[in-house]
Amino acid sequence: QVQLVESGGGLVQAGDSLRLSCAASGDTNCISGMSWYRQAPGKERERVAFIFSDGVTEYADSVRGRFTISRDNAKNTMSLQMNSLKPDDTGVYYCAAESRGTVVVGRQGTQVTVSS
Numbered sequence: 001q002v003q004l005v006e007s008g009g010g011l012v013q014a015g016d017s018l019r020l021s022c023a024a025s026g027d028t029n030c031i032s033g034m035s036w037y038r039q040a041p042g043k044e045r046e047r048v049a050f051i052f053s054d055g056v057t058e059y060a061d062s063v064r065g066r067f068t069i070s071r072d073n074a075k076n077t078m079s080l081q082m083n084s085l086k087p088d089d090t091g092v093y094y095c096a097a098e099s100r101g102t103v104v105v106g107r108q109g110t111q112v113t114v115s116s
Contacts (some may be wrong), residue, residue, distance in 0.1 A: 002026045002104045004095050006078060009110030012085055020080040022095030023095045025063045028076045036080045037067060037105070038112070040091035048093075049080060062088070 024031060035050045042079040049069035050058040057069050063082075071078040078095055092109040 002028060002031060002097050002099045004097060004104060004106035006093060006095050006106045006108060009112045010095060011113045011115065014084050014086055014114055014116050016083065017081070017083045018112060020082065020093055020095075020112075022078040022080075022106065024076040024078070024097060027099065030099045030107070031076075031097045034069075034071055034078045035096045035098060036078075037087075038091040039094070039109070040046045040088075043091075045094075051078070066090040084113075086116045087114045090114050096109070 005023045006020060008018060010018060010020055032053045033050060035047050037045050038076045039045045040098050046060060048060045048063045049067055051069045051071050059067060066084045068081040082089065090113050092111050094106045094109040096103050096105045
């Protein structure tokens with residue numbers, strides 16, 4: 001079983017940057033793709049970035065060019081570098097990992113608040 005813990009959120013102003021981190025533990029050898037999701041108030045959960053085990057990445061249109069997802073398989077960590085933040089980026093960010101045919105999502109998430 002895989003456990004995921006997110007960190008790095010905070011309150012910033014529009015245009016600022018933040019770096020989120022996700023630490024994986026447990027059965028990490030079975031992790032394949034990893035993702036960052038965000039949940040904004042009143043909105044559906046949105047996947048903002050995905051990274052395959054070989055490092056290939058995908059981004060939602062809303063963040064492409066501003067966010068960069070990366071992972072360190074040796075350290076079992078994943079990061080999301082967020083630049084040029086906008087108020088619409090506000091939400092709780094969760095990391096997720098595909099493992100043994102299921103998707104494991106971090107339980108606590110990390111809050112990102114971008115003020116205008």
